[in-house]
Amino acid sequence: MSYVAITGVGSCLPKRQVTNDDLVARGVDTSDDWIRDRSGIGARHIVSEGESTLTLAVGAGRMALANAGVAPEDIGVVIVATSTQEYAGFPSTACLVQHELGIGSVPAFDMAAACTGFNYALTTAHHFITGGPAKHALVIAADALSSIINWADRGTCVLFGDGAGAVVLSASDSPGILSEQLYSDGSLGDILKVDQGEPRETFEGTHDALAPYVFMEGRKVFKVAVESIVKSVTHCLLDAGITADDLTHVVFHQANQRIMSVVGDKLNIAPEKLAMTIEKYGNTSAASIPITLDDLNKQGALKAGDLVLMVGFGGGFTWATTLVKWTKS
Ligand code: COA
Numbered sequence: 001m002s003y004v005a006i007t008g009v010g011s012c013l014p015k016r017q018v019t020n021d022d023l024v025a026r027g028v029d030t031s032d033d034w035i036r037d038r039s040g041i042g043a044r045h046i047v048s049e050g051e052s053t054l055t056l057a058v059g060a061g062r063m064a065l066a067n068a069g070v071a072p073e074d075i076g077v078v079i080v081a082t083s084t085q086e087y088a089g090f091p092s093t094a095c096l097v098q099h100e101l102g103i104g105s106v107p108a109f110d111m112a113a114a115c116t117g118f119n120y121a122l123t124t125a126h127h128f129i130t131g132g133p134a135k136h137a138l139v140i141a142a143d144a145l146s147s148i149i150n151w152a153d154r155g156t157c158v159l160f161g162d163g164a165g166a167v168v169l170s171a172s173d174s175p176g177i178l179s180e181q182l183y184s185d186g187s188l189g190d191i192l193k194v195d196q197g198e199p200r201e202t203f204e205g206t207h208d209a210l211a212p213y214v215f216m217e218g219r220k221v222f223k224v225a226v227e228s229i230v231k232s233v234t235h236c237l238l239d240a241g242i243t244a245d246d247l248t249h250v251v252f253h254q255a256n257q258r259i260m261s262v263v264g265d266k267l268n269i270a271p272e273k274l275a276m277t278i279e280k281y282g283n284t285s286a287a288s289i290p291i292t293l294d295d296l297n298k299q300g301a302l303k304a305g306d307l308v309l310m311v312g313f314g315g316g317f318t319w320a321t322t323l324v325k326w327t328k329s
Pocket of ligand 1: 029030031034035038039115154155156158192216217218219221222225255256259283313314315
């Protein structure tokens with residue numbers, strides 16, 4: 001069994017939904033029209049009392065295990081891609097998930113690649129299965145970016161939401177993961193970063209002088225995202241020996257509907273193949289790809305043999321493309 005395939009998928013969103021109009025009511029100097037027009041976002045979910053990166057990660061992980069029909073004790077590695085770890089430093093969120101889900105004493109660690117984290121974690125888990133004793137891996141992407149947003153900055157606060165998505169990867173007799181392209185360019189680190197600044201305004205309206213938060217040069221990020229995705233997807237399709245016409249679903253990182261549409265046009269991907277959850281969830285960072293994959297799965301849109309392209313990009317700057325054949329029926 002030298003191949004690796006996705007055998008389960010799940011997701012978890014915070015219970016509190018915040019619409020664009022809720023943001024206006026909260027005092028953000030914006031409008032539903034502006035946000036929808038510039039990003040395609042209508043609402044996002046934000047953690048509240050009793051919810052955190054960990055609770056979202058556990059919820060998504062539990063659902064993916066159930067969907068795969070894999071018992072916790074059969075998981076051989078746990079990876080959590082996140083930029084908002086439960087604790088700053090340690091223990092890792094992955095270790096806490098391992099304990100909460102009753103997984104054995106297997107390797108568990110977090111992975112920091114911002115919104116590209118899910119693709120990075122998938123590739124890492126893939127190698128754990130092909131190169132080691134693990135038969136199944138639990139890959140979770142979980143972020144509560146609302147906790148590192150400055151809610152006084154209308155240029156960023158309207159874009160992000162919280163959530164988690166997860167997949168189980170398993171050793172397989174037939175190919176699941178077909179191609180993986182991972183990239184980084186640290187010279188672009190400044191265009192999207194978490195740094196110290198003026199006291200951060202929390203969603204609740206208090207101020208925290210020591211808290212770092214997201215800084216973004218939106219226009220530069222837009223341009224770099226489009227250029228890097230086009231190159232990465234082109235390379236991935238060449239590597240797999242297929243064309244955009246062969247793809248069944250394309251799951252872009254849900255950062256901006258306009259980015260997805262522009263890139264889709266440049267790559268000649270039919271618009272109906274673009275999976276979109278941005279309108280209801282906003283940009284959930286690393287979690288957006290598995291959340292959208294789970295959305296497709298719940299709609300019954302994923303069929304055995306489908307070719308699914310998953311494309312991440314974000315802080316670092318990092319970007320990545322993963323092509324999988326859906327093997328679940
Ligand atoms: N509501 C209303 N007006 C806003 C606003 C908001 N939430 N945020 C910014 N504006 C204003 C600006 O102040 C500016 O006003 P001015 O013309 O009077 O100076 C105007 O809107 C245009 O701002 P600009 O930043 O140039 O808008 P834009 O068309 O580039 O759209 C983004 C802004 C952030 C939506 C867009 O650049 C973007 O999506 N970039 C990529 C971001 C991304 O994907 N990040 C995550 C990557 S993982």
